[in-house]
Amino acid sequence: MATASKAGTPAPPSAPKGRGRRGARTSGDDRERAILETAERLLEERPLAEISVDDLAKGAGISRPTFYFYFPSKDAVVLTIIDRLVANAAEGREEILTTLAENGPRAGLRKSLENLYAAFRSRPGVVRAGSDLRPTNGEARDLWGAVMESWVADVTAVIEFERGRGAAPAGPPAREMAIALVQMNERAQYATLLGEAPSLDRDRVLDVLIDIWLRAIYGTPEPG
Amino acid sequence: MATASKAGTPAPPSAPKGRGRRGARTSGDDRERAILETAERLLEERPLAEISVDDLAKGAGISRPTFYFYFPSKDAVVLTIIDRLVANAAEGREEILTTLAENGPRAGLRKSLENLYAAFRSRPGVVRAGSDLRPTNGEARDLWGAVMESWVADVTAVIEFERGRGAAPAGPPAREMAIALVQMNERAQYATLLGEAPSLDRDRVLDVLIDIWLRAIYGTPEPG
């Protein structure tokens, strides 16, 4: 989902990048990495709005103008980090339908969601930054929208499958239900991760969410 | 919930205001109103980040320094507007337990939620501004947190009542379920209102949300 300048292979001399560096060949990759690392570190310390381009430059041992040689803006740095985090989360992901079939609804759902949120839970600062970016940055909106969409598609498939085999009763269109459920998860997980006002305890979120999912999809908290 | 300088009565000479004006007596109330109206108008045109203090001042026919005579910051203006919108939404609100008892679960829930979201639906720009403010403004976070909390409390009471009279089966602690459900509603309504990436259609949101609520709380979409 979206590009992320990997450098396993030498990388074609002129990659059409939006964020990240332009030419790219030798060192200075170190600088780029230093900037990203600085950003990740600072984001776990304070919100994005309180981090300036100068902070990132200083942290990477370069001057502010030099920062702009590597990234077009502060947002671009954050987007790169999020790109990678999302790719990371998508990587360890197994086919949800398979997981459900193998473990049964409750345990399967739990396994899938636990796996999904593991990557995010380890970097709350990055998650917050992504969320902070959405209001002002269209690219951030699109990126997160695409992530949500892929989850919705998966969940829609699950609901349709379960209804098809008679394990789940009829109800609102599967996709509509999937959207609402995925949105609930996003909101609840986010609130918990950041310790918002009314939010669920860290070790209770998943239990509660899964219970609602099961009741919504199967009509009972303990399906077949 | 939180102050909002009303001026029905002459208002005590020294009201301890955080936002809004200080002394307050004669005209210049016009100016304050002009600023608020300008802000509301502009917010329906473009996001908060693209509105400067200067825009608000110009719109109200005053200079930028004069703006600061009336409000300590741009955020304060938005918070005042949101304060009023929230108060407005809370105003037309009836006891949810009563509404449920009179109309039955499905219709009662529908009536309550429709009523609740009516105020917000008419001013999407203000809602977005409030949401945009949360990342950077603690007061905005607290305000919205308090709103959420009051809804959660109501819903918790409903769930406990329905379980008590045997209409709803046991399940996770009522408050936990209430938090997740209220969060789902917030997220879904917001996404729909702003026409986000994956979101429910305007005329379907409530149906879908209510269906999930009923299944989650009663175990069936058509409780007695």
Added chain:
DNA sequence: GAACTCTATCAACACTGTGTCGAGAAGGTC
């Protein structure tokens, strides 16, 4: 009607942060 006190107003300033420009240094290549 002069002295006094408020509210209300703004030009000019100080500051913070962003992004750009143009002049170079440092290294590789022919």
Added chain:
DNA sequence: GACCTTCTCGACACAGTGTTGATAGAGTTC
């Protein structure tokens, strides 16, 4: 050693925020 290319930064131009200080005018008060 002339010549790219990568990389670096001082100095600038801008946009926006919030403050200061001086001042205009309206309304007492004696």
